Amino acid sequence: MAKTYVVLDLETTGLDYKSEQITEIGAIKIDEGFNEIDRFHTMVALEEGRELPEFITKLTGITAKDLEGAPTETEALEKLNEFIGNSIVVAQNAPFDLSFISRGGIEPERFYCTRAMARFVEPELSASLKDVANRNGITIEGHHRALNDVEATIEVFKRYLPHVREEYNEFENIVQDSADRPLKFKPKNAIVRTVHMVALDNADLIRLVRAFPEDHDMFTKLGSIIGRTMKGRD
Structure with a gap:
């Protein structure tokens, strides 16, 4: 059976999956040739009593009004799970995105972290989506909106996958832990690659x-x- 990938991105109210929530989900299903098969998008309603932080609105442009009448996080994750099916999940910062979708019982058996891929190929350079996109000539229209970031992540995945395919497990399920960016969530099935920083004059x-x-x-x-x-x- 041919492989399919679901490249996803989340916007959230904060960084901690234990205390924050998802506000937007974007996902695009692609084939092995990186051709789009289908896409999924939903806003997510705020939990009762929760306010959307002002800095999140400034960062993403998402307002509390945008979330009114949207599915609950539980409903949205159920739909996302159906969309993913048996596909391999791809995310720019997989530990972050997988931490939040785990709240809905989604624990992909196979996944790729494009941030870990970029850090492996170019260890001395920034692995943020914006910086990786900039140095590869990838345009992000409206950074920090889910589908826009997904489209950029697909291009990053397309460029970096050939560089890591010969590595252990073809770089599937690899996440990175380092002193400058400690791993805060270990996804189920993850293989942790610890990076030791060495100071050189x-x-x-x-x-x-x-x-x-x-x-x-x-x-x-x-x-x-x-x-x-x-x-x-x-």
Whole structure:
């Protein structure tokens, strides 16, 4: 049977899945050629007595009025579960999104985290969706709205998947834990990749960069790091 992927993104009232809630769900189902099969979108009604934080409205543009009359979180997650079916789930920050959908009993057997993919391929660069999109020429129309972010995540997935396919388990279910970004939720079936940060001074970096030919990607990347650190001392 051919693989299908459901690339999803959530907007929420905050970061903690135990105390916050979902406000918007966007998901697009694609085939192995990254062609769209179907899409799912819903706003989610606020729980009784809950207010939408002002900073969330500023970040996403979503207002409390936008959520009036929308399905409850339980109803929305039931519909999302039906939409996912047997597909492999893909999310930019899988531990975050999977933490919230686990509230509806959704625990994908197979998933990809595009943030972990980007950090693996380019460990010295930012793995935020905005930064990854910018350096790959991917346009995000209306960042921090679910379907817009999903469309960008599909492009990130398309670009980075070939770089990680030869890794353990084809990089499926890989999530990253590091001192600078501790893993706050371990999804069911997750394989945790712990990243240990090592501090290098410029002399170390220069010796390292000289180990690569000038036409190698790492020569350019390490050279840019040295340039940034030297500039920071001016």
